[in-house]
Amino acid sequence: MAEVKVISDSAGFKSAIKDAGSNLSVVHFAATWAPQCTQMNDVLTELAKDSQYSKVKFFKVEAEDIPEISEEFSISAVPTFIFLRNGKSVDRIDGANAAELSKKVKLLSSQDVMPDIPAAPKEDLNSRLKRYINAEDVMLFMKGTPAEPKCGFSRQIVQILKDANVKYGSFNILADEEVRQGLKTYSNWPTYPQLYAKGELLGGLDIVKELAESGELVSQLPVQVSLDDRLKGLINSSPVMLFMKGDRSGPRCGFSKQTVAILNDTSVEYNTFDILTDEEVRQGLKTFSNWPTYPQLYVKGELVGGLDIIKYLLTVAMVKWLVHRT
Numbered sequence: 001m002a003e004v005k006v007i008s009d010s011a012g013f014k015s016a017i018k019d020a021g022s023n024l025s026v027v028h029f030a031a032t033w034a035p036q037c038t039q040m041n042d043v044l045t046e047l048a049k050d051s052q053y054s055k056v057k058f059f060k061v062e063a064e065d066i067p068e069i070s071e072e073f074s075i076s077a078v079p080t081f082i083f084l085r086n087g088k089s090v091d092r093i094d095g096a097n098a099a100e101l102s103k104k105v106k107l108l109s110s111q112d113v114m115p116d117i118p119a120a121p122k123e124d125l126n127s128r129l130k131r132y133i134n135a136e137d138v139m140l141f142m143k144g145t146p147a148e149p150k151c152g153f154s155r156q157i158v159q160i161l162k163d164a165n166v167k168y169g170s171f172n173i174l175a176d177e178e179v180r181q182g183l184k185t186y187s188n189w190p191t192y193p194q195l196y197a198k199g200e201l202l203g204g205l206d207i208v209k210e211l212a213e214s215g216e217l218v219s220q221l222p223v224q225v226s227l228d229d230r231l232k233g234l235i236n237s238s239p240v241m242l243f244m245k246g247d248r249s250g251p252r253c254g255f256s257k258q259t260v261a262i263l264n265d266t267s268v269e270y271n272t273f274d275i276l277t278d279e280e281v282r283q284g285l286k287t288f289s290n291w292p293t294y295p296q297l298y299v300k301g302e303l304v305g306g307l308d309i310i311k312y313l314l315t316v317a318m319v320k321w322l323v324h325r326t
Helices: 010-020 035-049 067-072 098-109 125-133 152-163 177-187 205-214 227-235 254-266 279-289 307-325
Strands: 004-007 025-030 057-062 080-085 088-094 138-142 169-172 194-197 200-203 240-244 271-274 296-299 302-305
Touching: 004 010, 004 035, 010 025, 010 057, 010 067, 025 035, 035 057, 035 098, 080 098, 088 098, 125 138, 125 177, 138 152, 152 205, 200 205, 227 240, 227 279, 240 254, 254 307, 302 307
Parallel strands: 004 057, 025 057, 138 169, 240 271
Antiparallel strands: 025 080, 080 088, 138 194, 194 200, 240 296, 296 302
């Protein structure tokens, strides 16, 4: 008899889906605070007990606990059910619909061939190059990586940037021949390494060496601000600051949408930051505040918490108001 396996982290999810292979996997993206998720999990448990689904793998994921997986499958509300085979999505159900869930499990578990999924349109080369060049304020296109340069010129420029305490991103042109050849034409610069600042080509090793020796290198680069300073600045940019997926006019996940609705109902003045637009902030804020999920609400520079905490505080405030009224 099958069972519903609870998955608590990204590595566990990937491993479980890989192990399931060509067997149908049914993943319930849930939240402990949503009663409809509890009801649907009971339905999933009953399906798992059914002997005709002995080869089907059933999983439950707390959507807020593994945000990177929730984002990968575009989970905007709970409950949501994703059906996978060979690690690829073959169908989904958004919302609590027990009859539809039973129907989908029965239909998909009887299919031996995975339905065709349209391939995503291929990004043109110039768009790719622009995206890579602008991935960081300072970007180095080199042979190898900063930790393991694959040529003497790349090794020298890495050392120069290290000595100048420059924060930068890098791209290994040996790993992508299309980028390697395309960037030469795009920037009209025939050799590597190539250093870019704010999307503009600064030059290769000779130019960077000359700038470093004259003391002008740092002045040619964007002002280097530590991540902690950036985060403190963003947190304190408004008395009430919400870090979320999307913005207040267009939330990109169900949890952010609910938080915005609560704040809007309270008539509180607040600003938002879309963590989907800045991976450094998205990952860094988790460590900075020791809070692993989004949204995150700050008041006067102090972390209040996420959606669960906000809901709890709202409930407490309502109870106090009722007590005061009586």
